[in-house]
Amino acid sequence: MYGFPVTPSKPRWQSKTYSINLAVIALAGAELKLQFLQPFLPVNAFLLISFLLPIVNSILRENTDRAVGMDDFGVSRSNRVATVVLLGFAAAVLTALLVWAPAP
Numbered sequence: 016m017y018g019f020p021v022t023p024s025k026p027r028w029q030s031k032t033y034s035i036n037l038a039v040i041a042l043a044g045a046e047l048k049l050q051f052l053q054p055f056l057p058v059n060a061f062l063l064i065s066f067l068l069p070i071v072n073s074i075l076r077e078n079t080d081r082a083v084g085m086d087d088f089g090v091s092r093s094n095r096v097a098t099v100v101l102l103g104f105a106a107a108v109l110t111a112l113l114v115w116a117p118a119p
Contacts, residue, residue, distance in 0.1 A: 044109065
């Protein structure tokens with residue numbers, strides 16, 4: 016429309032930013048219970064994560080070649096919403112299990 020080349024969007028599961036964020040969520044949840052990083056760090060692990068994650072996200076965002084799209088594979092909007100809700104619920108359950116699991 017404006018003379019810019021249009022590149023097709025990619026599905027969310029191909030996004031490096033989403034993958035990094037999911038990995039950080041999982042590792043932060045594990046760190047909360049297991050304390051496996053803190054003995055090796057001179058600062059609070061969560062402070063380090065909260066400082067570094069926006070920087071990493073910005074670098075990944077600047078180096079992207081395609082946008083993340085919602086209209087992938089002809090999936091309907093209701094199915095996409097259901098998928099996002101299900102993934103959010105799964106993340107909440109995983110976090111709850113990590114937080115309330117008995118200490119080793």
